[in-house]
Amino acid sequence: MQLKRIAQAKLPTPWGTFTIVGFKELATSKDHVAMVYGDITQQPILTRIHSECLTGDALFSLRCDCGFQLQAALQQIAKTGNGVLLYHRQEGRNIGLLNKIRAYALQDEGLDTVEANHQLGFAADERDFTICADMLKLLNIDQIKLLTNNPEKIRVLEQAGIKIVERIPLEVGENPNNEHYLETKAQKMGHILHLHPLNKDEKS
């Protein structure tokens, strides 16, 4: 176990009142949170793993789909009546905010999101989803329905002992600014996405 459960409190949102549960990583003291809604003893539980994206989550960026996914996931969990959103604090696929801004600068020069990470000396994705499996275990959850388009999350969680009963797609927020980013995720990172590329010649 890499985490310790530290504190919890009520957290009202526009979609309902969640309970926010705070965890600390034992090795690094880094913190993560879970947003828990309703009765989570009835498994499988609707679950979303949301990786931190300051620009998308808090600053309204249209370069990615994160802000849209965060809202849609909280909304869907509240509508379902129970579920959990893990807010996984590994910003920029775990290269950190400042390196993500460096990667964005390289993307402004024409590199794609994977090439930009490589140019900076990082793997395409540096995240560790075993932290998420540990958060679920500390919440006594071992069977989930996972909201994701990323098969890697499923692979790592299953290996860590979490049963994924169902994958539920979460495709929101596609726009002209993130069209190329989403295409790269589908083509190079294995994401299951049904994109609607804007075609200027299209009549419909």
Ligand SMILES: Nc1nc2c(ncn2[C@@H]2O[C@H](COP(=O)(O)OP(=O)(O)OP(=O)(O)O)[C@@H](O)[C@H]2O)c(=O)[nH]1
């Ligand atoms: N390094 C890097 N990180 C990015 C970039 N754009 C978004 N991110 C980060 O990517 C993470 C979100 O990952 P995504 O690839 O959008 O989606 P996912 O979580 O793998 O998959 P889904 O479950 O389908 O949403 C967040 O931590 C963002 O900060 C980028 O261009 N470069």
Ligand SMILES: [Zn+2]
């Ligand atoms: Zn983002």
